[in-house]
Amino acid sequence: MRERPVASLSGVARTYGGVPVLDDVSLDIDPGVTAVIGPNGSGKSTLLGLLTGAVEPTTGTVEHPGATGPKPIGYLPQRVPFRDGFTARETLAFYARLVDDDPDAALDRVGLRDAGDRRVEALSGGMRRLLGIAQAVLGDPSLVVLDEPASGLDPGMRERAFHAAAECADGDTAVVVSSHALDLVDAHADRVVILRRGRVAAAGPLERLLDEHDASTVSELYRVVTGSSGAQTAVADSGAVGNTNGEGGNGDDSEPDVHVTGVSDR
């Protein structure tokens, strides 16, 4: 018998100003690393916000049957939000006190112990993201949601951020990561959800999706399913293009109008 999922979305839709950003999304999130990929404006940040409760669905339900403990969910938004004026250690200490965790151990986990006394505004973009990951895993949550943890980082830092995220995933913990870094998705993801224009275009275990779409890499799979180039989005991920307002755009209108609606992992 299959164990209950950590999180479950059923028929979820979300609109902003009447414009649909996500539509008819049904997914189960199981332990392991789930990567959410898709073009800019496809609904990735909104999906992750729905998973954490930061965004209310317009219709549908979001449940967390397998997310337990004093802090069931850990969350790193796309824009790392910590207050200026506090050091990295002080920032983590605030959150750690809320769940009786150790901020220094959290800094160690992401390799930031030496930067603990630096103010948040003095940290590089990569260090801020690592600090955000350290915050998200405080309290040992069952569901860790990281919105583009590798965005805008150099190759070494991207790998480090993804590695830190993937390390959290174990038999009981689900890590959901949105990213344009398809090479890292290839290396670390157990399952993939591909969004296109607010709908789930494909979802499931990575190996199965690769077989079904006759693709050898996630980049190929991405191209086949979305009809756009993963290489282009990887460039966007380098920091030249930022999706500053989460989601809400209409995606790339130059893409072929191919909708694969209602496809989900269930």
Next chain:
Amino acid sequence: MSGRLSAVATVFRRELATVVRTPGYGVLAVGLLVVLGGLLAAGGGGATGFVPAVVDLLFPTEVLVPLAGVVLGYRALLTDSASGELAVIRTYPVRIGEYVAGVVLARLAALGAAVGVPYAVVGVAVWLTAAPDTGIFATHAGVDSPLLYVRFLAFVLLLGGAYVSLAAAVSALAASRRSAIALGTLALVAGVLGGDLVLLRSLAAGASPSTVPASLALTPNGAFRGLVFEHVIGVAFAPEGGFVSTTRAVGSLVGWTLLGAVVAGTTLAYGGRVDAVVERVRGGIGE
């Protein structure tokens, strides 16, 4: 410490640290001290005693303290919600009520420092420099006393607390810093002038002057003014006050403070759901 108190204390410490590290609030306190000193020097009341000093400060206080309260509170809850950090905090075992309580209490503590200290310094200066002997602690009416000034200071902090809390509500309702400034200004003008204008209008419309004490206590500024007349200025000049009901006025100031916190908490707790409902209705209309 229980989990709930611990969460409030943790949020309180962070908020207080933020206030302490914001130089603008220190400037606010120094500026307030300079203005109060200037008003006393210009009015001359400070050289005579506590009650004359209070008379000099009363009406400027009705503008300065609400202004300081709004400055301290108008971004209190906006900062975390606008940056997205509130969404992170909500994944921790902290209820919205606990979060709002921690933030508002820290801002009230900041009010105690930024407003209370300048007023206390002014009081000490009056004590040291006033020409008549002001060292007598009054036990009956008709005598100027430091205790009267302490009462005045307590009423000042109650007034400021109401505005801090109302400004915090504004900060929860505002979508941006600009809208927070606009809403805060509106709340300030409505609070400082609105109550009196409504009262005058009701008198002009034929309301009985006997209703004034009760009506006066309903607004923060009216309640403050009534309390100062009743328990500070009136003590020195009139054995029988009757300016305002003390219970009603104190209740009004505490009530406005609680109302601000409740509105702030409700907005943060249910704002997202209301937004989703509005979207649902909009979708239903569009179909």
